[in-house]
Amino acid sequence: MTGAAALQRWWPWVPLLVLVLLPVGIRETFYLDLLMTTFMYAAITLGWDIMGGYAGYVSLGTVGFYGLGSYAGALLLLRFNIPVFVSAPFIGVLCSLVGAGLGWIALRTRAAAFVIVTLTFTSIVQLLALNLKGLTNGSSGLYMPLLTLPNNLILLPFYYYMLALLVFAYFVSRAIRGSKFGLGLIAIREEEEKAEGLGVDTSLYKILAFAISVFFACVAGALRAQYLNYVDPDIAFDLFITLSPIVMALVGGRGTLIGPLLGAFLVQPLSQYLVFLLPSSVAGQLHLVALGVVLLLVVLFMPDGIVNAYRSARAGGSGWRGRRQTAPPAEAAP
């Protein structure tokens, strides 16, 4: 193995090692919390991108699954005494099944129905959380018992669990990218009718991709509920959970492996810093405005994101498909 190939193969482990060892040196809750939140968003963004980036279907329902995960985690703990750390992966699988059901309804037709269904799904879950008072305690929310850990260590299990979720999301996304399944999804994004004509079972592929993509938001929601020891409809259905991953994926670069990671590690710290700078009475509102403006600017001027723009600049190609190195030149060279 040459040096370059070894670098190519092993470089993802270097930042991972740093992140694993970081809590040894850094004990400030602020930084660990920031990192943990960033891991969470990175994992959710990688998941979103399986559908939004690879298959080209935009979901506006991320927080619906996150909220479902939050409530599922809280209820399994309160009713059946199952710790969230144990139940979280199973909750993720449950959400994937729900996602498959939604996909079956929305994905037999084209993109418009999918947008509408994912958007209303959030409203439905939120309505259930508000109105099924016997189960969810309505708008008063559910309190969960604290973990029995010393105060200075209480953050660590969440830190590592979220990091593990992020690593898992990364490898799932990478495995999909390199597979026939992933190529099928990209074919769907590029030209759905042709993909179908070539024998890609487009409906099945899309449903499967959506089911996988919602897993991460759900697990993150469950973990976050335990981290806060509390869940109510406002916290569980925070608009930022839908908005931020979209902004992160677009800023970094949709349909790439590194883009969502880069986007999350850029946008989340900047977001936190912005909220810190703003007067607290309007911080949340102006944070919304800022992310909305970034979203618009990226959509208008850099829809391919940083990674794709960089790659196509290096390849001298154009557009976010610049990485297709065998693609014929779009225009004759002058």
Added chain:
Amino acid sequence: MNGQLLAQSLVLGILTGGLYGLTSVGLSLIFGIMRIINIAHAALIVLGSYLALALFRSFGLDPLLSILLLIPFFLLLGGAIQWGILDKLSSKDLTLTVLATFGVAIIVEGLQGAIWSSTYVSIRTPYSLSSVQVAGLYIPVVRVMAGLASFVLLAAVFVLLYRTNLGRAIRATTQNRTAAQLVGVHAGFVTTVAFAAGLAMAGAAGPLLGMLYSFYPATHWLLIGKLLAIVVLGGLGSLTGTFAAALVLGVAEQVAGVTLPLEWGPMLFYVLLFGTLIVRPQGFFGAVRRGSL
């Protein structure tokens, strides 16, 4: 349920249905001509409510009269959004236009919260609590006014669309953009007019909804879900279908409200939305058109 109650909810339902029609027909018009799902539609309706409230509080301007100011304002705003954002994307995929309107919705919501704070408000006019008595039924004045104003505005839009050359050009562009351009329709201009008209309908509906229900910046998420349900039920892009669906859902919501607890009302819309998508994705009322979803 006795007859009196049924008649009452029928009348109220038709009045509310008119308001749903005013809001959802604009959404459907925009989808029809531009193939864009305007996620920001309800956020702009709520903006209309806030502007009417501000005008009412500052100048004592009646919400009904503020509609006359809001229509030109929203026409200009619509022109600006179309020209400055959506027109730059129209050649690209649905993905980007959805994200753009989603971004607009987020910005509008955030600005409203920063300016007017995130607490519930409502527009309380001197006649807010009075009712009219018609054939033994008591109907709140504001609901009569909102319903009638909606029907008048809707009628104006339908006259524009079905009785003028501009309207013919809009409908032609909706049906087949290339063919319309071939016979001399300036599709770009027509599209901008249609989008602006759709937003003007949203802006005009703002004060009417604001008189009936209290609102805060995030209420638009609930509203956009309802409107999209209406539009899908009516057949995405079909204007008459959307109007019919709006009336049906307006009445259904009122009738259901008699027996069902109030907080479950929105569920009716979602159930019908999902039911429609499972059984008949092209909608129930509109003409079946290829690629309508």
